[in-house]
Structures are given as C-alpha cells and as structure tokens.
Amino acid sequence: MPEGSLVDDQKILRLLRRVDRFLQKKNVPEPAAEQMTGKMVPYDVLIMTILSLRTKDSVTIPASQRLFEKAPDLPSLSQMKISDIESLIFPVGFYRTKAKTIKTIAERVLTEFGGKIPDTLEGLLSLPGVGLKTANLVLTVGFEKEGFCVDIHVHRILNRWGVIQTHSPDATYHIVEPVLPRKWKRRANALLVAFGQHFCRPVSPFCSVCPLLPDCNRIEVDKHR
Known part of the structure; x- marks a missing residue:
C-alpha cells in the first residue's frame, strides 16, 4: 500500500x-480529556496541552496547577518573567522552551485576538507551539466543538x-x-x-x-x- x-x-x-x-x-x-469536557476553559486546555508534550500526566498536572495559581489568565501570564514560569513548570520536558512559548502565546492572543483564545483551527494553528493535536484538543475540550x-x-x-x-x-x-x-x-x-x-x-x-x-x-x- x-x-x-x-x-x-x-x-x-x-x-x-x-x-x-x-x-x-x-x-x-472515557479518557481523561473527555471527562474534563465542560470543566476546563480554553486557556487551561491550551496551556496544559503544551506543557504535556513528552511529559507524564503525573508531572504535567501539578506543574499546571502551580502555574495557574500564579497566572490564572492570559494577562497575568503575559506579565510574568520567563524565569518565574520556568520555575513553576519545572520539571516538565523542555520546560525552558515551553516557558517562552506559553508567554509568547499569551502576548499574541492579547494583541492579535483581543484577549480571547481563538476558537477556529486556523486561528489556533497560527499560535507558536500549537499543532494539529493541540488545536483540536482546545476545540473539542475547551470549546466543546467538533474536531x-x-x-x-x-x-x-x-x-x-x-x-x-x-x-x-x-x-x-x-x-x-x-x-x-x-x-x-x-x-x-x-x-x-x-x-x-x-x-x-x-x-x-x-x-x-x-x-x-x-x-x-x-x-x-x-x-x-
């Protein structure tokens, strides 16, 4: 074939x-992501999915919780120092790269999308570090749309x-x-x-x-x- x-x-x-x-x-x-449908806002889904790349759930979930306590939304995340983000999300895989990525995402969503996470595949894929898997998870779990x-x-x-x-x-x-x-x-x-x-x-x-x-x-x- x-x-x-x-x-x-x-x-x-x-x-x-x-x-x-x-x-x-x-x-x-049902898988964990499906069980969380309706319980997570798009911001949570987007950031957690990026942090989860090549990282076990047992590491991703606590790291995400630490981050969300300090940065519960895009404006607060955009104002954080990259070094502080790194400290909060360590030891997720590639934590330094991911810290830069999620801060850049926060800044771009605020300036280019009026502070709202895009709810279209095209809009999500325009963000750094967001591929098809991440974009579709945000659509299906965060926005409860088809994907x-x-x-x-x-x-x-x-x-x-x-x-x-x-x-x-x-x-x-x-x-x-x-x-x-x-x-x-x-x-x-x-x-x-x-x-x-x-x-x-x-x-x-x-x-x-x-x-x-x-x-x-x-x-x-x-x-x-």
Missing part, C-alpha cells in the same frame, strides 16, 4: 462502531488495522479527517484512546480478547511483543 493511502473509509466506521460496543460492554471509562484529535493512539491503531499507511499523526489526520462523518470526528479520538490504553496497547496488545481480530491486519504487532 502506498504511503499515505486510505484503504476503506467505510471499514474505519465499521471498526469504530465495534470498538464502541466493545468498550461499553467492558465498562471502560478530530489524532494522538499517538489514534495514529497507531488506524495503521495497525491496515486501513491507512502513514508516517505521523499529522499525516493520519489529513487523510482520515475529511472522510469521517461529523458525529464521529470527536468520538473517534475518545474511543481509540481508551481502546489503545486498555487493549490495543503499543507493546503486547491484548489481541486474544479483541473482537476486531478477524478484520485487523495487526501491522507491526509482532515487532512489539
């Missing part, structure tokens, strides 16, 4: 429906099924997003993240209990056993 190709969009929908039924039967909880967030779980599982062949989450987004019905764009991320965390894991996936086994190509599964 050529790189970046899509095999069967209808197969993706069939498998998503089966994952949905399977997870409901197993009483698997298709492709993280490593979504990218891995769709490639493992053999319905696409892509080299990165962004490439997966550009191929799958246009063919997903609107009602599935946001739901697909929640389903595949939960499925990836509990069953279709990166290493030693539980294929023996997976109802999708007959239709899954199990691409590169043996390499991770």
Whole structure:
C-alpha cells in the first residue's frame, strides 16, 4: 500500500462502531480529556496541552496547577518573567522552551485576538507551539466543538488495522479527517484512546480478547511483543 493511502473509509466506521460496543460492554471509562469536557476553559486546555508534550500526566498536572495559581489568565501570564514560569513548570520536558512559548502565546492572543483564545483551527494553528493535536484538543475540550484529535493512539491503531499507511499523526489526520462523518470526528479520538490504553496497547496488545481480530491486519504487532 502506498504511503499515505486510505484503504476503506467505510471499514474505519465499521471498526469504530465495534470498538464502541466493545468498550461499553467492558465498562471502560472515557479518557481523561473527555471527562474534563465542560470543566476546563480554553486557556487551561491550551496551556496544559503544551506543557504535556513528552511529559507524564503525573508531572504535567501539578506543574499546571502551580502555574495557574500564579497566572490564572492570559494577562497575568503575559506579565510574568520567563524565569518565574520556568520555575513553576519545572520539571516538565523542555520546560525552558515551553516557558517562552506559553508567554509568547499569551502576548499574541492579547494583541492579535483581543484577549480571547481563538476558537477556529486556523486561528489556533497560527499560535507558536500549537499543532494539529493541540488545536483540536482546545476545540473539542475547551470549546466543546467538533474536531478530530489524532494522538499517538489514534495514529497507531488506524495503521495497525491496515486501513491507512502513514508516517505521523499529522499525516493520519489529513487523510482520515475529511472522510469521517461529523458525529464521529470527536468520538473517534475518545474511543481509540481508551481502546489503545486498555487493549490495543503499543507493546503486547491484548489481541486474544479483541473482537476486531478477524478484520485487523495487526501491522507491526509482532515487532512489539
């Protein structure tokens, strides 16, 4: 299959429906981001997502809480010294770079967007350090809008099924997003993240209990056993 190709969009929908039924039967909880919908403002989602890059939740959450206590909004964040931001968010990965990034974001949103976090994909992507994953998380969790967030779980599982062949989450987004019905764009991320965390894991996936086994190509599964 050529790189970046899509095999069967209808197969993706069939498998998503089966994952949905399977997870409901197993009483698997929604991912943390979905549980937080309606509880976090866009500012919180944006900053936390940037801090979470290559950082465990156990580090990201306390760091974010420390920062939000001192900078609960964009104006207060924009006025902080970068060195103070660094101290508050340490030890998140790349904390020095992230401190500069989030301060710049605060300044730009205040000057270019009237102090309001953009609620469009284009607007969010214009901010430094914001990629497709971060932008779609802000849209879906912060603004409760439709969006298709492709993280490593979504990218891995769709490639493992053999319905696409892509080299990165962004490439997966550009191929799958246009063919997903609107009602599935946001739901697909929640389903595949939960499925990836509990069953279709990166290493030693539980294929023996997976109802999708007959239709899954199990691409590169043996390499991770």
